[in-house]
Amino acid sequence: MKVETIPAEKDQKMVKDPAGFFVVFIDKERDEIVVEFYEGVVKDEKKGKKVGTGKLGLVVCGTDAEALCHTIAREELVSRFEHAAYLGRELQKAELALEYGLDYEQDEDIVFKKKR
Amino acid sequence: MTLYPWRGEFTVGSETSQVAIDTLASRLDFPKEKVAIWGQHKTENLGIEKIMANVISNPNIRYLIICGEEVRGHRSGDSLIALHANGIDGNGRIIGAKGAVPYIENLPPEAITRFREQVEIIDMIGTTDLDKVLEKAGELASRPREPFGEPIIIEFVEREKGSQMKSFEGKIALHKDLVVDPYLEVEELALEAGS
Numbered sequence: 001m002k003v004e005t006i007p008a009e010k011d012q013k014m015v016k017d018p019a020g021f022f023v024v025f026i027d028k029e030r031d032e033i034v035v036e037f038y039e040g041v042v043k044d045e046k047k048g049k050k051v052g053t054g055k056l057g058l059v060v061c062g063t064d065a066e067a068l069c070h071t072i073a074r075e076e077l078v079s080r081f082e083h084a085a086y087l088g089r090e091l092q093k094a095e096l097a098l099e100y101g102l103d104y105e106q107d108e109d110i111v112f113k114k115k116r
Numbered sequence: 117m118t119l120y121p122w123r124g125e126f127t128v129g130s131e132t133s134q135v136a137i138d139t140l141a142s143r144l145d146f147p148k149e150k151v152a153i154w155g156q157h158k159t160e161n162l163g164i165e166k167i168m169a170n171v172i173s174n175p176n177i178r179y180l181i182i183c184g185e186e187v188r189g190h191r192s193g194d195s196l197i198a199l200h201a202n203g204i205d206g207n208g209r210i211i212g213a214k215g216a217v218p219y220i221e222n223l224p225p226e227a228i229t230r231f232r233e234q235v236e237i238i239d240m241i242g243t244t245d246l247d248k249v250l251e252k253a254g255e256l257a258s259r260p261r262e263p264f265g266e267p268i269i270i271e272f273v274e275r276e277k278g279s280q281m282k283s284f285e286g287k288i289a290l291h292k293d294l295v296v297d298p299y300l301e302v303e304e305l306a307l308e309a310g311s
Contacts, residue, residue, distance in 0.1 A: 023162070025125045034123050043207075043219060051217045059123075103143075 017083040065091035120170040126155030134178045142184030160195035160215030168231040175263040183240035191215040193241040234264040
């Protein structure tokens with residue numbers, strides 16, 4: 001049996017998910033991951049310029065990345081594969097940060113401090 | 117009293133403190149007994165809305181220090197100062213703000229007016245020296261002011277499609293549409309603008 005093997009490549013351009021976008025953060029007061037979902041909105045600026053905005057649609061919170069992913073999928077908040085994959089990565093990072101007391105910032109790497 | 121109803125990346129200190137601190141892009145920590153609430157603030161729309169919503173929930177807060185490094189592209193600190201000074205236009209845009217997408221869509225004018233009246237802004241943008249910020253916080257604490265009336269609370273409700281936030285407590289209806297910018301797109305805009 002022959003199975004094709006291909007190298008992984010990043011997309012050169014991000015394509016926005018028409019379903020919307022997410023803001024992910026850790027609520028330190030409640031030790032929870034909070035995921036805010038925003039539906040995309042376009043605002044007209046001067047001289048025909050348009051800017052992307054969003055409308056808060058749902059807030060999902062919890063401590064378990066898998067449960068958060070399942071809830072988001074069940075609610076059909078993503079419509080593109082790469083967006084779902086991105087969200088899975090972010091939520092797993094957030095879960096690790098929450099569990100190990102690390103700083104979490106969306107789209108940034110987690111900094112693991114080396115033991116001395 | 118329900119304090120700070122809109123969840124975010126902030127730390128809660130003393131409920132009776134008069135001072136809140138916005139550290140913009142910088143991570144700074146303060147003694148809990150000296151500050152009511154503090155945290156980073158990255159966006160010129162949603163971030164500002166969260167600050168306003170949470171400040172007006174605690175009438176004890178009468179001073180808002182804005183310090184730390186400004187956020188590139190978003191100009192979050194500048195936008196907050198512009199909002200406090202000028203308010204918004206009929207399209208929800210913060211008058212005079214230099215951020216990429218400085219729109220306030222979620223909070224009604226009454227909430228913005230209340231925020232502008234309740235707190236005095238102390239502009240320390242660019243200051244990351246913890247001691248200097250604490251010194252200013254101490255100075256403000258020595259100028260006590262009366263709490264600013266009754267709290268205004270945003271109520272988050274159980275899921276009901278299309279209407280996640282219901283109303284302010286008893287008084288002001290909250291728009292169910294919240295408009296903010298997608299962070300990545302703003303970054304792209306900022307890069308295009310060469311900032």
